[in-house]
Amino acid sequence: MSGxxxxxxxxxxxxxxxxxxxxxxxxxxxxxxxxxxxxxxxPAGGGKTTLLRLINRLNDLLDGTExxxxxxxxxxxxxxxxxxxxxxxxxVGMVFALPLPLPGTVRENxxxxxxxxxxxxxxxxxxxxxxxxxxxxxxxxIKDRLDSPAHSLSxxxxxxxxxxxxxxLTPQVLLLDEPTSGLDPISTGKVEDSLYxxxxxxxxxxxxxxxxxxxxxxxxxxxxxxxxxxxxxxxxKIFTNARDKRSEEYITGRFG
Amino acid sequence: MSxxxxxxxxxxxxxxxxxxMVVIPILIVIGSIVMRGMSAMSWEFLTQMPRDxxxxxxxxxxxxxxxxxxxxxxxxxxxxxxGSAIYLSEYARDNFFTRSIRLAIVNLAxxxxxxxxxxxxxxxxxxxxxxxxxxxxxxxxxxxxLPIIISAAEEALRSVPTEFRTVSASLGxxxxxxxxxxxxxxxxxxxxxxxxxGLLRAAGETAPILFTVAAFFLPKLPESVFDQTMALPYHLYxxxxxxxxxxxxIQYGTALVLLxxxxxxxxxxxxxxxxxxxxxxx
Numbered sequence: 001m002s003g004x005x006x007x008x009x010x011x012x013x014x015x016x017x018x019x020x021x022x023x024x025x026x027x028x029x030x031x032x033x034x035x036x037x038x039x040x041x042x043p044a045g046g047g048k049t050t051l052l053r054l055i056n057r058l059n060d061l062l063d064g065t066e067x068x069x070x071x072x073x074x075x076x077x078x079x080x081x082x083x084x085x086x087x088x089x090x091x092v093g094m095v096f097a098l099p100l101p102l103p104g105t106v107r108e109n110x111x112x113x114x115x116x117x118x119x120x121x122x123x124x125x126x127x128x129x130x131x132x133x134x135x136x137x138x139x140x141x142i143k144d145r146l147d148s149p150a151h152s153l154s155x156x157x158x159x160x161x162x163x164x165x166x167x168x169l170t171p172q173v174l175l176l177d178e179p180t181s182g183l184d185p186i187s188t189g190k191v192e193d194s195l196y197x198x199x200x201x202x203x204x205x206x207x208x209x210x211x212x213x214x215x216x217x218x219x220x221x222x223x224x225x226x227x228x229x230x231x232x233x234x235x236x237k238i239f240t241n242a243r244d245k246r247s248e249e250y251i252t253g254r255f256g
Numbered sequence: 257m258s259x260x261x262x263x264x265x266x267x268x269x270x271x272x273x274x275x276x277m278v279v280i281p282i283l284i285v286i287g288s289i290v291m292r293g294m295s296a297m298s299w300e301f302l303t304q305m306p307r308d309x310x311x312x313x314x315x316x317x318x319x320x321x322x323x324x325x326x327x328x329x330x331x332x333x334x335x336x337x338x339g340s341a342i343y344l345s346e347y348a349r350d351n352f353f354t355r356s357i358r359l360a361i362v363n364l365a366x367x368x369x370x371x372x373x374x375x376x377x378x379x380x381x382x383x384x385x386x387x388x389x390x391x392x393x394x395x396x397x398x399x400x401x402l403p404i405i406i407s408a409a410e411e412a413l414r415s416v417p418t419e420f421r422t423v424s425a426s427l428g429x430x431x432x433x434x435x436x437x438x439x440x441x442x443x444x445x446x447x448x449x450x451x452x453x454g455l456l457r458a459a460g461e462t463a464p465i466l467f468t469v470a471a472f473f474l475p476k477l478p479e480s481v482f483d484q485t486m487a488l489p490y491h492l493y494x495x496x497x498x499x500x501x502x503x504x505x506i507q508y509g510t511a512l513v514l515l516x517x518x519x520x521x522x523x524x525x526x527x528x529x530x531x532x533x534x535x536x537x538x
Contacts, residue, residue, distance in 0.1 A: 058426055063349065090428035100419050103442055113427035116437070169428060 006234070009034035009173060009203040010055060015069035017050060019062060024050045026227045027069070033234070036219035037195060037204045041211065042250065046224035048207045052175045055205070056092035057085050073173070090117060093166030097178040099158030101150035102165075106142060109150045109161055113169040128168050135201075136164035137194040156187025160194060173203045181209040192217060211251055215239040223247040289511050296509025305475040310495055311502060315510055320477055321390075321485035322459055322517070325469065328394025328481070329401060329458045334451055336398070337405030341447075344406070345413040346435055365403035370463035372400045377467035391481040393469025400464055401454035408450020412443040445532030452525035456518050462489040472498075488514040 010032040017025040025047045032038045040048040053059045055071060057078065071078050078088055090113065102109050110129045119125060129146065133139040138160040142153065150161060159179055166174060176195070180188040195204060195217060208214040214221060215236065222232040223244070231244040242248035249255055304314030340357075348354040376396030386392045416439045424434030440447075462470075470490035478485040492510045495502045 056426060058422065061422065061425060086428040086430055089426055094426040096419070096423070096426075098419075100423050102420060102423060102438060112424075112437070113429075116424075116427065116429045116433050165427065 006033040006036075008032065009073065010205075011072040011075075012051075013070045013072070015051075015054070015067070015071065017047075017054060017059075017065065017067045017069075019059075019065040024227050025054075028227075028229045029069075030222055030229060030232050032203065032205060033220060034203045035199055035201075037199050037206055037217050039214045039218035039221040040205065040207050040224060041214040041221060042224035042230070043255070045226065047227040048224050049177050051224075052094070052177050052205060052207060055173070055175060056089050056094055057083075058089070058094065060085065086117075090169045091171050092173040092175060093169060093171035094175045095159070095162050095166055095177065095179045097181050099155055099162055099182065101153070101158050101161055104150060105147045106150050106153070106161060107146045109165050110168045112165065117169070132164040132168040133161075135167050135194070135198060136160040137190060137197070138164055154187070156183050156190060159183060159187070159191060163191070163194060163198075167198075167202075171202065173205065174198065176204065176206045178207050178209045180213070188213075211239075211253075223250065225250070286515065289508055289515055292505065293508035293510075293512030296505040297512070301509055302513070306473070307475075310473060310491075310499060311506070315486075315488070315491060315506075315513065317474060317477055318486040318488045318491040318510070319513060319517075321470075321487040322489070322514075324390055324478065324485060325393055325397060325465065325487055326455050326459050328390055329397040330451070330455055332394060332398035333401045333405055333454060333458075337402050337451070337454070338409050338447060340402075340406050341409030341413055342435065342440075345410045346431070346439070361403045361406055364399075365407070368463075369400060369461050370466075372396055373464040373467045375399075376464060381468055387482060388467075388469060388471075388484050389482045390469055390478055390485055393465045393485075393487075394481075396464045396468045397458040397461065400461065401458050404454035404457060405447075405450050408453065409443070409447045412446025412450065413439060415446065416442045445529050448532070449525050449529050452521055452528075456521055459518055459521070460489055460514065462493050465490055488517070 008031045012028055012030050012032075015025055015028045016023065028047070028051065040051060042048060050059070054067070055073075055078075059065060067079075073088075073092070077083075102112055104112075107129055110132050111125050114125060114128055119128075130139065133142070138157060141157060142148075142161075145153075150158065153161060159182070163174075163176075163179070180191050183191065192213070195206070198204060199219070206217060208217060218236055218239070220232070220234045221236070221238045223230045223238065223242075223246075225246055231238060231242060231247040233243075238247060239251055242251055301314045302319065303316050305316060307313035344354065344357065348357075373396065376392055376399075380386045380392035380395050381388055386395075420438045420442070421431075421434045424438050425431070429437070458464075465487055469484060469487070471484040471486050472494055474484060474486050488510065492507070492514060495510060496507050
């Protein structure tokens with residue numbers, strides 16, 4: 001690692017992954033620094049989403065998959081036998097490409113995770129709702145509508161609600177899979193702003209929906225092409241000074 | 257232009273006529289039963305035991321019997337049916353075993369009701385020695401309603417978007433938590449509709465209860481699940497074909513009571529379904 005004050009939060013070692021016989025990731029290794037925004041970018045089908053879903057073991061829900069290699073969080077193998085998957089997913093929150101509020105009110109959405117974890121005290125839940133919505137930069141807009149149906153919010157508000165819903169579990173890592181792909185530029189800006197504030201407390205891995213967004217938000221960036229990690233750089237230098245010809249061509253718009 | 261116009265008019269008329277052909281028989285059936293049965297309606301008819309070889313008095317034990325049978329059927333069929341549906345939709349993998357289960361369910365739905373009756377007689381009444389009883393009848397009716405309930409419930413569960421399950425899992429929920437907190441509540445209207453449709457079928461059937469529970473004439477109420485009981489459909493069959501000189505108004509009155517019971521439940525199902533559908537949030 002390039003020394004100074006960076007600490008590694010997640011380490012991926014020689015990870016290969018296939019489903020239905022198709023190789024989705026080929027021998028990927030990288031280290032994701034804590035309290036930064038790491039961006040996975042590249043053309044569709046590159047394996048970015050697959051890698052995200054392996055970090056919180058969401059792909060455990062699928063059948064017919066094969067995996068080799070390891071993923072470590074804080075040095076612990078998250079695929080070790082006996083790992084508490086629910087606990088892992090509480091520590092590694094995820095926000096999906098489309099805003100997916102659960103049926104129910106705004107409050108119920110934020111409280112969903114903590115309640116499943118067994119939390120019942122009203123005052124603590126109320127505090128969680130406030131803090132989470134505050135961190136997702138949504139509180140001021142909807143503080144009077146906590147008990148309205150979540151699906152009555154606008155798309156951008158719904159997506160920030162989904163971020164708040166993940167934050168309610170006070171995760172250590174936040175995975176965001178093209179969280180702004182369905183949003184207009186203004187809502188996108190608001191979501192991005194909330195991300196800058198969040199990286200103080202969380203390790204963020206973002207699959208951006210454009211190269212511009214990748215360049216705007218990245219502290220580190222990994223370029224994926226057809227399941228292969230082509231280039232990984234700490235800092236933004238990949239966007240101005242790519243080492244690999246394929247990343248350079250993609251970034252300058254010659255393909256993808 | 258005008259030829260096409262006439263072809264269209266003719267087509268529409270034909271379609272309207274087909275629709276009418278569906279409605280008219282129902283109106284005639286309901287109309288004639290109401291017209292001839294209304295005169296039998298009285299408080300006494302609904303709350304009294306039959307007298308004079310069923311030619312007078314009321315049909316109270318048959319009404320009670322049918323309601324008890326429906327309750328018994330529901331108690332057995334709802335947990336088993338909904339449980340099976342949850343297994344098939346949420347847990348089962350697509351393999352030979354689950355495909356055989358599905359095939360069995362489809363076939364179960366196609367079996368004539370009298371065969372269920374004979375099956376119930378063989379298994380519950382004779383082999384398990386439950387005797388001719390409400391227990392045997394309810395179990396038989398429950399098996400008959402299972403395919404309806406399972407199919408409807410599975411359909412309802414599958415119509416809940418997969419994303420909800422994924423989101424629930426991503427928030428640290430176990431599979432069962434996702435099902436209980438999100439999937440089941442969202443599927444409830446469909447499940448309730450299926451359950452009511454199944455129970456309606458059970459309420460109206462004669463053949464399955466013929467050998468397993470129904471009493472020809474039993475002017476008292478059952479005291480336990482091991483007692484026989486009268487039931488509306490069988491009672492209607494008896495007074496229409498087995499007892500000479502039965503007053504027509506009692507026959508139509510009995511039919512009317514059965515009809516009102518079934519239609520009321522059906523209406524209740526529709527109201528419940530639209531109430532839940534308005535509350536659906538996706």
